[in-house]
Amino acid sequence: MSAGLPFFRYHPDPLASGSIRAAAETCTCCKRSMGWIYTATFYTAQDVSGRFCPWCIADGSAAERFAGEFTDSYGLDGVSEDVLHEVTRRTPGFHAWQDPHWLVHCQDAAAFVGEVGYTELAARPEALGQLRSDMRIDGWHDENRLEHFLTSLGEGATAMLFRCTVCGAHLAYTDAS
Ligand SMILES: [Zn+2]
Ligand SMILES: [Zn+2]
Numbered sequence: 001m002s003a004g005l006p007f008f009r010y011h012p013d014p015l016a017s018g019s020i021r022a023a024a025e026t027c028t029c030c031k032r033s034m035g036w037i038y039t040a041t042f043y044t045a046q047d048v049s050g051r052f053c054p055w056c057i058a059d060g061s062a063a064e065r066f067a068g069e070f071t072d073s074y075g076l077d078g079v080s081e082d083v084l085h086e087v088t089r090r091t092p093g094f095h096a097w098q099d100p101h102w103l104v105h106c107q108d109a110a111a112f113v114g115e116v117g118y119t120e121l122a123a124r125p126e127a128l129g130q131l132r133s134d135m136r137i138d139g140w141h142d143e144n145r146l147e148h149f150l151t152s153l154g155e156g157a158t159a160m161l162f163r164c165t166v167c168g169a170h171l172a173y174t175d176a177s
Contacts, residue, residue, distance in 0.1 A: 005020070005036060005054050006054050006055055006057075006058035006059075007058075008054075008057075008058065008090075008091050008092060009086070009091075009111065009165065010086065010087050010091045010102070010109050010110070010111050010112065010165070011091050011092050011094070011111065011112045012111055013113075013114075014038075014054070014092045016114055017094050017095075017112065017113075017114040017115070018039065018040075018094075018095060019038060019039060019040040019092040019093065019094050019095065020036050020037065020038055020039065020054050020092060021036070021037060021039055022035060022036060023035070023036065023037040025037045025050070025051060026050065027050070027051070027052050027053035027055075027056055028048060028049060028050030028051060028052060029052050029053070029056035029061055029062040029065055029066070030053060030055070030056050030061070032053065034053040034054070034055060036053060036054050037051045037052070037053060038051055038052045038053070038054060038057055038092055039051065039095070040070070040092060040093045040094050040095050040100075041070060041071065041093040041094075041095075041099075041100060042062075042066070042068050042069070042070055042093070043068055043069050043070075043072065044066045044067055044068025044069075045067065045068075046066050046067060046068065048066050048068070054092070057070065057090060057091070057092055058090060059090070060089050060090045063088075063089035063090065064089070069088040069089055070088060070089070070091060070092060070093035071087055071088050071091065071093045071100055071101070071102055072088070072099055072100070072101060073087075073088055074099070074101045075101040075102050075103060075104065076088070076101075076102050076104060076109060077104060078104060078107050079104055079107060079108060079109050083108060083109050084109075086109075087102055087109045094112055094114075094115070094160070095115070096115070096160060096175045097175050097176060098175050098176070100160070101173070102162075103160075103162045103171050103172075103173060105162075105164035105165075105166065105167065105169060105171055106164055106165075106166035106167050107166075108164070108165050108166050109165070110162035110163060110164050110165060110171060111162060111163050111164075111165050112160070112161075112162055113161040113162060113163050113170070114160075114161055115158045115159070115160055115161070115175070116153075116154070116158065116159050116160075116161045116172070117153050117154020117155070117158060117159070118150060118151050118152065118153040118154055118159075119154070120161065121150075121153060121159050121161065121172060124161070124170035124172075126169050126170055126171075127159075127161060127169075127170035127171050127172045128150065128172075130171050130172070131150065131159065131171075131172050131173070131174065132146065132150065134173070135149075135150075135174070153174065156176060157174055157175065157176035158174070158175055158176075159172040159173065159174050159175070160172060160173050160174075160175055
């Protein structure tokens, strides 16, 4: 981790995921140029003309001032209200084709790791196994088609990888254009 960025429990490496980048841009919340800027989603009914620095995300000031959320609460079932607010209001979101959503494990929000393809996913067999069973539940009954889809991840469709903050297990969902 570089430059003394604030630590985000549910998105520990936002530089690796591309959600925060080095930039001389002025933060639209604190009006300061902090050297880093947030580049991913923010949902608000207000007209927000610029982007935020990581500090205004971490202390909740950006979400509060512009009455918005970095991530939709969809998928965040069974977590405490504190955790829900930390993820939606004080954690950087991420880039995805579909509306990004967060995964839950051990009744806590999981930490977002990044967008991955099949190779990275295959290195975490528990995530691949969980994805396979989720997709079967979603109606992928043709095993050949399912395996072909999984091994093609990274070309068009990708997987969003998370890591449980409690037990350390990896989990994922698929995202496609
Ligand atoms: Zn700021
Ligand atoms: Zn867990």
